[in-house]
Amino acid sequence: MAEKGIKVVATNRAARHDFFIDDVLEAGIVLTGTEVKSLRQGRAVIGDGYIYIDGGEAWAENIHIPEYSQGTWTNHAPRRKRKLLLHGHEIDDLLQRTREKGYTIVPLRLYFLDGRAKLEIGVARGKKQHDKRQALREKQDRREAERSLGVQRNINR
Numbered sequence: 001m002a003e004k005g006i007k008v009v010a011t012n013r014a015a016r017h018d019f020f021i022d023d024v025l026e027a028g029i030v031l032t033g034t035e036v037k038s039l040r041q042g043r044a045v046i047g048d049g050y051i052y053i054d055g056g057e058a059w060a061e062n063i064h065i066p067e068y069s070q071g072t073w074t075n076h077a078p079r080r081k082r083k084l085l086l087h088g089h090e091i092d093d094l095l096q097r098t099r100e101k102g103y104t105i106v107p108l109r110l111y112f113l114d115g116r117a118k119l120e121i122g123v124a125r126g127k128k129q130h131d132k133r134q135a136l137r138e139k140q141d142r143r144e145a146e147r148s149l150g151v152q153r154n155i156n157r
Helices: 013-018 033-040 088-099 129-156
Strands: 006-011 019-029 050-054 057-061 082-085 103-113 116-126
Touching: 013 019, 013 103, 013 116, 013 129, 019 088, 019 103, 033 103, 050 088, 057 088, 088 103, 088 116
Parallel strands: none
Antiparallel strands: 006 103, 019 082, 019 116, 050 057, 050 103, 057 082, 103 116
């Protein structure tokens, strides 16, 4: 019986730190058999990856899926480019958005949804250094507020 639900294989946490994510899409990804087996073992790195549109097709480049340990001569190249499965209007939308100054497409998450490999991609704008510092400051303030509330809750008990 096929798997049910979502099983996350890899996330790109740096993408949300380095970019403002404006739009998120789910894309299928064309994989070979040994790539799927390697992903099912939970092995992948998408931090260095990027997405581009070429000839009306979306491609994922620089996503590292290591070779399958029990694979033989049928093993795959770890950093090969992989085709993404999107509707034509989604590809046209992405192409139009990336032509605007400062926009790019980044992979956010690689996961299995009901047994099928999916790649969550985001249309993103780059953050400036001061934006990153501001986001870190807000995160620290939120943590401190939660900590102080947690301490007060424990005192009241």
